[in-house]
Amino acid sequence: MKAFDYIPLYTYKDYKLWEGEWELIHGYPHAMSPSANRKHQFINTQLSHHIISLLKSKFTVCNDCEVYQDLDWIIDDSNVVRPDLMIVCGDFKEEFLGFPPVLIVEILSKSTSMKDRNIKYNLYQSQQVKYYVLVNPESKTCEIFELKSGEYELRTNDDFFSLHKDCKLQLDIPGFIASLNLS
Numbered sequence: 652m653k654a655f656d657y658i659p660l661y662t663y664k665d666y667k668l669w670e671g672e673w674e675l676i677h678g679y680p681h682a683m684s685p686s687a688n689r690k691h692q693f694i695n696t697q698l699s700h701h702i703i704s705l706l707k708s709k710f711t712v713c714n715d716c717e718v719y720q721d722l723d724w725i726i727d728d729s730n731v732v733r734p735d736l737m738i739v740c741g742d743f744k745e746e747f748l749g750f751p752p753v754l755i756v757e758i759l760s761k762s763t764s765m766k767d768r769n770i771k772y773n774l775y776q777s778q779q780v781k782y783y784v785l786v787n788p789e790s791k792t793c794e795i796f797e798l799k800s801g802e803y804e805l806r807t808n809d810d811f812f813s814l815h816k817d818c819k820l821q822l823d824i825p826g827f828i829a830s831l832n833l834s
Contacts, residue, residue, distance in 0.1 A: 662728045676770055678729040687735075690788040690833050691758045695720055695735050698756065698786075701827055702738065705820055713818040716740040716753070724748040726778060732771065740815035751775075753814045754782040756824075772796075776803050782812060784824055791829050 660678030672683035687695070699718050706713045719737045725747050726732065737752035755775055757767040767785060775783050776798065783796040783803060796803035810823040 660729065663725060663731055664728075666731050672733075674733055675729065675731040676766075676774060681766065683733065687758070688760065691735075691760060693833065694758055694786060694788055694828065694831060695756075697831060698824070698827065699736055702736075702820075702822065705822060713740070713814060713820060715742070716814050716818055716820075717743070719748070719752075722748055724752065726774070730774065732774070734771075738814060740818065751778045751780050753780070754784065754812065755780050756784040756786060758786045758788060760788075772803065776801075781814075786824075786828055788833060791831065791833065793825050793828050795824060 658679070661675060661680055662678070663675065666673065666675045666680075669680070672686075674681045674683060699720055703718050706716055706718070717739050719739060720735065721733050722737065724732050724734065724737070734752070734755045735758045736756040737748070738754040739748060739752045741750075743750075757763070757771060759767055772783065779798060779801075781798050783798075784793055785796075786793045795806040797806050798804075810821055810826075812820045812822055814820055
């Protein structure tokens, strides 16, 4: 018997009963505490406000795209994640997200980096999330992955994001992150 044979698997029904902050990935619980640190929160808030202002600008026609922070995305009965930031396009009226967002941003920390770079990377890719952005607060850099032919490819030097139908967003995430005062 392997050690994993003794670890119970959980479902969304179990997840709804838990206290505290959790994610459920492949039936395994992942604690989300302690809360994100100051730099993480600052980047998330500033980037969110920046994207919202771009979506509402007269140069962008994205009437059906919204930005969400820390919202549950219920993928299926054994996968519930809470990305740091998501852009969701289309008709969304439910309490929680039940379909893939078009863009996800995860802000790396020492405690989440491996999960964000591996487990979530593969999960988001399998769920056809078009853009996956990893932000490193320590180096003030980011990696942008775009789904092409079912697999993520690292993007370089392109700040246009085709979000939905005719909605194209010009967003220089690396430049924006580099400009933030994180001291």
